[in-house]
Amino acid sequence: MIAGIDFSLLTVEIFTAALGLGLLIINLIVPGNQRSATGYLTVLGLLGILLVTLSYEGVEKTFMDGMYIIDPFATFFKRLFLVAAILVTISSLPFVKKLGYNEGDFFSLLVFATLGMMVLVSAGELITLYLGLELMTISFYILVSFKKKDAKSCEAGIKYIILSAMSSALLLYGLSLVYGLTKTTIIEQIASTLAAGTMQPLMALGIIFLLAGFGFKISLVPFHMWAPDVYEGAPTPITAFLAVASKAAALAAFVRIFLIGFPAYQEYWITLVIVLSVLTMVLGNLVAIPQTNIKRLLAYSSISQAGYLLLGIVAFSSMGIGAILFFSIIYVFTNVGAFMVVVALSTSTGSHKIEDYSGLYRRAPLLAVVMLFCLLSLAGLPPLAGFVGKLYLFIAVIEKGYIWLALLAVLMSMVSVYYYLLVVKVMFLKEPPQNSGIIKVPNGLQIAMVFSLILIIVLGIYPKPLSDLAMSVAHTFFPFSF
Amino acid sequence: MITLNHYLVLASLLFCIGLYCAIAKRNAIGILMGIELMLNAVNINLIAFNRFLVPGETTGHMFAIFVIVVAAAEVAVGLAIIINIYREKLSSAVEDFDWLKW
């Protein structure tokens, strides 16, 4: 069985693992005062791996009886994680410099978290899926509590560990039931076993456990309680990575298990997903309104975005999957863009209060403009990219006849415009506080921000290439529209 | 004769005890212990399914080994962070962590 492995298919994963280990070893060899280059090395390494993924265009192979799958869907998400990891690495350079210890560890863990996500989206089998998930979350535990002298960071870390471990246990119990009922852990075989048999009550229990477990990871209401606290306490670049990449990875695994593994039970779980989606959209947006801390505001906004993403699963069609892929890409750039502004501001002022953003336009025009466009794109105003992303998701559910769901989502988007505009008002209309100077932004961060800004605008005006790509990937992954 | 059902009932009881412990305990270490119980319930499930349904294969055994190892890694990181908090704040009770809203 092992002789059948084609290791060239695993190049991306092997390179990523080697990069992570290499950074750890460099950190051990190089003396403490010369480690500032590790960040740049990480960016270069990740860029190299991103180039390697280009050679996977259209490759669709599985090996070891479907344990590990390299298909366009997985490759699409791998590129997304790599881009997110690069942007996060760039935005964490000032933070790590300020921290002044364990520089190599930080970037090494970041790379390992990325590796976990890659394994997660490529897993065609439950054990591999679990391993990928845990590699990702355990790396995140350490990253979240990386400011070890900071009480908030440590508390966020311990909360994340407790709740995430609990959700892993729920997920595992569900996985063990699925294994017991189908006698296999390979997702394709699970689907064929379930399609052949009759409805079993225990399977419904297993599916509920899986939904709860994944709900925690994607931070769906009512499993969202950890998200605002952890997002607030974690170092800001890590918050961005958590909000963007870990959510996308868990969602991708969710899509693979439920759409490929359990289509036979579709009518049962789709109702649950609709309930979760409605709760998430309504609560995420309404609770965001009274927030006074920008990180908590973005946390609730990212919870509500997860609710929109679920619409693509509710649609249960290749159109829905394509919309999820398209929206995830845009979600990466807008959210990381917004968090980069938070990073830039907090490294110079040390504050996350929204009122401290007053008069930002006078003090740092670039930051204010980037923040403006990111927030408007998150709110889904045309002609920005977020609008197109939401449009695809709404069309996908309307095609299935869930018009009320699309209407509710539009209504909630309008609510979100309100709280995003509150921040914009503070930034542009309020006077800057006395004795506040111009804010200096590091060069790397500036380049990354401008890059995100351009993409948000260009993808909003001319989304065709990316949407074509997303739709074709979705079509090979899930060629049904029933 | 002891059948698969006995094992499944045992596992579900153990899982519920662990879940109760994880929710009711106010101490971070106690919560981690509860989570360990839940994971062990999963292991019993996996091994029992493997033994009774597909005795010739080892998938369930492998799954259980991976669960054990990952759980150990998870707990190690958790305890390391608790030790760090203890050093800085001298407490390991969850209710003392009130800087952020629960």
Added chain:
Amino acid sequence: MLEQFTSIGIFIFVGLGFAVSSLLVAWIVRPKRPNPLKMSTYECGLETRGRTWIQFKVSYFLYALVFLVFDVEVVFLIPWAVEFLKLPWIAFIEMFIFIGILVVGLWYVWKEGALEWK
């Protein structure tokens, strides 16, 4: 089915009975002449100084954690060793990569100073 448990039942009964009866007999026949020296916590060895309910040194927990992680990782070696002769040569190399990663971990622990008793 019940016969299978009979021997276990007899075993438990006899074991418990032996422990209880010997305690009972000792309680009946022993002389009772306590003096201060006999009542002290440590009849032999040193007297304790200060409070005995003290916290362990933090380094101890670090050792314990490091031990825990390495101890559990070794579990992967067992199935590999059991099936060693049937596995192709590439499994041999894979296990060396695995052990190599563990060695990097040990190196890290050493370098970070977690193995020193400070």
